[in-house]
Amino acid sequence: xxxxxxxxxxxxxxxxxxxxxxxxxxxxxxxxxxxxxxxxxxxxxxxxxxxxxxxxxxxxxxxxxxxxxxxxxxxxxxx
Amino acid sequence: xxxxxxxxxxxxxxxxxxxxxxxxxxxxxxxxxxxxxxxxxxxxxxxxxxxxxxxxxxxxxxxxxxxxxxxxxxxxxxxxxxxxxxxxxxxxxxxxxxxxxxxxxxxxxxxxxxxxxxxxxxxxxxxxxxxxxxxxxxxxxxxxxxxxxxxxxxxxxxxxxxxxxxxxxxxxxxxxxxxxxxxxxxxxxxxxxxxxxxxxxxxxxxxxxxxxxxxxxxxxxxx
Numbered sequence: 001x002x003x004x005x006x007x008x009x010x011x012x013x014x015x016x017x018x019x020x021x022x023x024x025x026x027x028x029x030x031x032x033x034x035x036x037x038x039x040x041x042x043x044x045x046x047x048x049x050x051x052x053x054x055x056x057x058x059x060x061x062x063x064x065x066x067x068x069x070x071x072x073x074x075x076x077x078x079x
Numbered sequence: 080x081x082x083x084x085x086x087x088x089x090x091x092x093x094x095x096x097x098x099x100x101x102x103x104x105x106x107x108x109x110x111x112x113x114x115x116x117x118x119x120x121x122x123x124x125x126x127x128x129x130x131x132x133x134x135x136x137x138x139x140x141x142x143x144x145x146x147x148x149x150x151x152x153x154x155x156x157x158x159x160x161x162x163x164x165x166x167x168x169x170x171x172x173x174x175x176x177x178x179x180x181x182x183x184x185x186x187x188x189x190x191x192x193x194x195x196x197x198x199x200x201x202x203x204x205x206x207x208x209x210x211x212x213x214x215x216x217x218x219x220x221x222x223x224x225x226x227x228x229x230x231x232x233x234x235x236x237x238x239x240x241x242x243x244x245x246x247x248x249x250x251x252x253x254x255x256x257x258x259x260x261x262x263x264x265x266x267x268x269x270x271x272x273x274x275x276x277x278x279x280x281x282x283x284x285x286x287x288x289x290x291x292x293x294x295x296x297x298x299x300x301x302x
Contacts, residue, residue, distance in 0.1 A: 002094065003091055006091070020082060029234075029238075030209065031206065031235035063235075064090060065090065065091040066088065066089065066091065067088075067091060068086075068087060068088065069088075072082070072084075073081070073082050074083060075081070
């Protein structure tokens with residue numbers, strides 16, 4: 001839920017756009033199971049205000065649980 | 080479609096840790112010691128606290144914060160044994176307490192008349208281990224009706240703790256639980272752990288637990 005709060009805050013500051021990806025770094029000694037976390041976030045991130053965002057987890061050394069970056073779809077054309 | 084990337088590089092616990100630092104500062108300023116009890120569901124946290132309140136509730140001014148996913152049952156059980164505040168936090172699905180909830184609960188506690196704050200966390204051995212509540216020490220309860228390999232399965236809880244309390248030892252003759260192996264596995268996860276073992280039901284070993292609580296609190300009432 002804290003991850004969703006941070007994502008919501010960042011989205012709010014960006015003003016517009018649809019969240020597409022939440023990239024996380026999960027330490028091997030972090031007190032969470034990466035698969036469980038992904039499962040829970042997959043459920044939460046498909047609900048409003050997120051739409052259909054995905055989760056990408058990168059395992060890393062240590063005990064940190066960190067949000068690396070977000071990907072946002074602005075919906076504009078490329079040209 | 081235009082996808083852009085926003086760098087965040089933010090620790091998920093960063094906000095919680097700020098609240099925890101505030102909790103710790105307030106407790107220290109008021110001279111209040113604090114313990115955070117974590118365990119699997121049914122390990123005996125509430126029963127241990129009931130017996131603790133019965134035994135030394137009059138001499139040691141305690142405040143208790145209980146965390147449960149649903150119901151205030153634990154807080155109501157404990158409130159029967161004390162006139163002091165037992166504050167229930169219902170997490171509404173959350174699998175752990177966080178420091179913001181503890182900080183909010185502190186507002187209702189008269190810290191000037193409290194010697195020891197005990198936080199009974201939500202019964203689960205995973206998430207509570209990773210959340211700093213501003214406590215002085217985490218205490219893991221492990222009951223003999225669980226597997227003795229819990230420290231291997233949930234090492235983060237044992238790494239984060241200072242004390243392990245082996246509970247329900249009155250059942251040892253009836254269950255295939257090896258306390259020595261449990262202790263060895265816990266020490267593999269954290270060599271600095273201190274151990275207690277007790278039965279809140281029969282009272283065996285309770286003296287050691289009560290002595291620990293007395294030693295933690297500078298604010299004893301000598302009657």
